[in-house]
Amino acid sequence: MPHSISTEATFTFELLPSDIRESSQIGAQVSLPEDAPILHIDEISEANKDVLRQALFENQVIVIRNQQGIDPTTLPKLAKVFDPAASDIHSAGVKAVSNPKDILSAYKAGRLPRAPQVGIIGSGTFKDYEGIPELDVIHLDHTTFHERPLSQEELDQGYTRPYRWHMDAPLYERYPGEATILHCIKMPKLPDQKLKFPDGKEKTIAAGATAFFSGARAFEMLSDDEKEFALNTTVTYAPQAYEYIRHCKSTEDGLSIPTMGRETALEDLSEWSWDKVAEYPMVWPNPRDATRPHLQFHGCCAYKLTTRNPATGEVAVVDDVAEVRRVCYALQKRIWAAENIYAHRWQEGDLVIFHNKGVMHSITGQLAQYREDEEKKRLLWQCTMGSAEAPKAFRP
Numbered sequence: 001m002p003h004s005i006s007t008e009a010t011f012t013f014e015l016l017p018s019d020i021r022e023s024s025q026i027g028a029q030v031s032l033p034e035d036a037p038i039l040h041i042d043e044i045s046e047a048n049k050d051v052l053r054q055a056l057f058e059n060q061v062i063v064i065r066n067q068q069g070i071d072p073t074t075l076p077k078l079a080k081v082f083d084p085a086a087s088d089i090h091s092a093g094v095k096a097v098s099n100p101k102d103i104l105s106a107y108k109a110g111r112l113p114r115a116p117q118v119g120i121i122g123s124g125t126f127k128d129y130e131g132i133p134e135l136d137v138i139h140l141d142h143t144t145f146h147e148r149p150l151s152q153e154e155l156d157q158g159y160t161r162p163y164r165w166h167m168d169a170p171l172y173e174r175y176p177g178e179a180t181i182l183h184c185i186k187m188p189k190l191p192d193q194k195l196k197f198p199d200g201k202e203k204t205i206a207a208g209a210t211a212f213f214s215g216a217r218a219f220e221m222l223s224d225d226e227k228e229f230a231l232n233t234t235v236t237y238a239p240q241a242y243e244y245i246r247h248c249k250s251t252e253d254g255l256s257i258p259t260m261g262r263e264t265a266l267e268d269l270s271e272w273s274w275d276k277v278a279e280y281p282m283v284w285p286n287p288r289d290a291t292r293p294h295l296q297f298h299g300c301c302a303y304k305l306t307t308r309n310p311a312t313g314e315v316a317v318v319d320d321v322a323e324v325r326r327v328c329y330a331l332q333k334r335i336w337a338a339e340n341i342y343a344h345r346w347q348e349g350d351l352v353i354f355h356n357k358g359v360m361h362s363i364t365g366q367l368a369q370y371r372e373d374e375e376k377k378r379l380l381w382q383c384t385m386g387s388a389e390a391p392k393a394f395r396p
């Protein structure tokens with residue numbers, strides 16, 4: 001049977017330049033055909049969906065430029081290209097998080113009336129946006145979460161830090177989604193900022209860049225013994241994990257919590273039960289490459305580790321939270337090097353899709369000081385819908 005035009009892929013992708021990718025294993029740009037430059041989900045052929053899946057699962061973060069005017073209902077439908085069984089609910093719940101006990105409420109994220117699965121994040125106050133009379137969104141930065149934030153002098157010199165590395169997941173009750181989709185409406189016009197790394201290197205990034213590292217790259221950097229440990233280990237997260245850590249402070253890289261003592265007592269958390277506590281393997285599979293394991297865990301929220309020896313069936317448990325954090329941090333912290341970090345330099349109109357179950361990401365930048373300045377406000381749409389199932393183990 002001859003191929004009809006509609007079954008042939010017209011989308012193409014190419015890797016971002018090697019001086020941007022460095023060793024991160026992250027980043028590709030997808031190009032749409034000239035006669036259909038804005039993504040219309042109902043018009044994407046199966047062949048083009050396959051191009052998107054290949055681009056994403058091989059490169060973990062993909063960008064489609066110049067999507068100004070895209071219909072917001074496209075985002076949740078697009079998420080299902082990567083996760084057909086995704087729930088039709090934002091992974092933070094039907095409404096944006098507003099419970100003051102939950103630190104995820106601090107972003108004051110809104111939701112688009114035209115597509116309730118799409119959140120609105122950014123920095124600044126917006127009037128009459130998308131039918132919302134007044135929207136006030138907060139760009140959190142590391143000074144509110146790090147135990148030893150940058151000094152005023154360093155901030156004045158343009159340094160910033162990753163706020164907190166995470167996957168988009170409430171880490172309680174609902175599951176993380178396979179892909180998160182972001183669409184840039186407005187980016188502040190501000191000078192670049194800089195990240196500093198433990199080896200003395202620095203990386204220049206755009207103000208308000210979203211930073212990513214690959215769980216596949218993080219796994220590769222482990223020793224053979226560490227790989228074996230990670231493959232056999234399950235991470236149990238704290239009950240109501242983001243309430244549990246809401247007064248905690250992090251390490252300078254935003255990966256871990258170095259000091260015990262500020263955790264919320266379990267009896268002071270919102271109502272919870274063990275059956276809803278998140279318990280995920282430490283290493284997750286890549287949906288398109290069975291040989292590519294991703295080290296995926298949230299070091300700040302980890303509570304207990306359970307390691308099963310596959311030969312003997314013997315089970316070892318670490319349930320001292322300080323020790324759990326130490327073990328997690330030891331596995332993850334070497335990824336924090338300039339060459340392993342991809343920091344997306346936003347352009348207005350960008351549609352960025354990232355493999356939420358294959359990378360960790362973080363806010364960077366110090367934007368809150370500019371929130372009143374029209375030229376320096378930031379606005380993004382964000383669509384992250386929970387998967388129907390818990391993440392599977394790379395090694396079942």
Ligand SMILES: [Fe+2]
Binds near residue numbers: 166167168361
């Ligand atoms: Fe996020």
